[in-house]
Amino acid sequence: MSKVDIFSLIRSNYNAFTKSEKKVADYILEHMQDVIYMSITDLADACNVGEASVFRFCKTMNLKGYQEFKIALAHSTQDEETQQMSGEITQQDTIGELASKILATNINALTETSNLINETDISKAIDCFIQADRVHFFGVGSSLMTAMEAKNKFMRITNKTECSIDSHLQIMSASLMTDRDVAVAISYSGSTKDTIDVAKAAKERGAKVISITRFAKSPLTNYADITLLCGSNEGPLQGGSLSAKISQLYLLDILYAEFFRRNYKESTLNKEETAKAVIEKML
Known part of the structure; x- marks a missing residue:
């Protein structure tokens, strides 16, 4: 039980809760210390x-x-308090305080993402990659930058990856x-229309769809065979935050x-060849 981050579970499953369950979730997030000592x-x-709503809330998160x-x-409470102590950036912060708060935010995003990792889903995703003829990375806006980074990284060890930068070309x-x-659809909210349309089209063609998103239940995950959750919290006015991108890049x-690791020999050879191809471009 010590490895279960209840706050990560609540946030990632929030969209799957009923109206009554959301009331429970909101109360817990606001009164976490009090709830520890409360009966059902x-x-x-x-x-x-x-x-019954409280019990269903627990079951939705796969708790007994x-x-x-x-x-x-x-x-989980102690870790959550540590995260909250990092505080929000204020006008009075010094550069040192600013740097510390941003560092804490990024560390918290990575920690929460790590807590949400499902090893079985990671393994299944890699099985899909290995068996695929082509792996397409999709995203729009800031998520497109993440998709392009994924393409840049994987193309050094395999020639099966693609990433189109235009939404028309993507669809x-x-x-x-x-x-x-395999289609890898990246969207923090899971509600980006262009990315949802791409996932739906890929699904209808029989391709495997892997989503990288914040929420376990969203319009995007309705079309996903595998969902990998990132743990950064991003408000409606914080679109494209680096902490969200860092958590996606971590996955x-x-x-x-x-x-x-699974394709060590081929990957090593390909990495050597791609490195040789660009060596003359450097002084």
């Missing part, structure tokens, strides 16, 4: 919901019940995919390293 009845009364939830909450590529292809780095 106390919590239900505080949230103005029934005890309220007691298991409270144990996980107790283990055309998706419309011609086959069941031997892609894990995929790269595992792909390299």
Whole structure:
């Protein structure tokens, strides 16, 4: 239980909660210290919901019940308090304080992403990569930058990756995919229309769809065979935050390293060849 980050689970599953379950989630996030000492009845009364809603809230996060939830909450509270201590950036901050807060934000994003990693899903994603004829990375806006970085990284060890920078080219590529292809759809919110359309088109063509997103339940994940969750919190006015990008790149780095490990001989040879190809471009 000590490895379960209850706050990461709540945030990543938030879109999957019912209206009553969201009341429970909101109350817990605002009163985490108090909830540790509350019975299921106390919590239900505080949230103005029934005890059944609290129990369903726990089950939605794949917990056995309220007691298991409270144990996980107790283990997670200290880490959450540490994150909150990092504080928000203010007009009074010095450059040193600013640097420390940004560092804490990025560390927290990576830590939460690590807590959300499902090794089985990572392994399945790599199986898809290995079996695929082509792997297409998709994204728009800031997520396109992440997709392009993924293409840049993987092309050094394999010639099967693609990334189109135009949304029209992306949907055309998706419309011609086959069941031997993999689409990696990157979207923090999971609600970006162009990326959802690409995932839907790829799915209809029989391709495997892997989503990299913040929320376990979203319009994008409806079309995903595998969902990898990033752990950065990004408000509506913080689009394109580096902490969100860092958490996505962290997941892609894990995929790269595992792909390299499983295809060590071929990946090593390809990395040497691509390195030789650009060596003359350097002084």
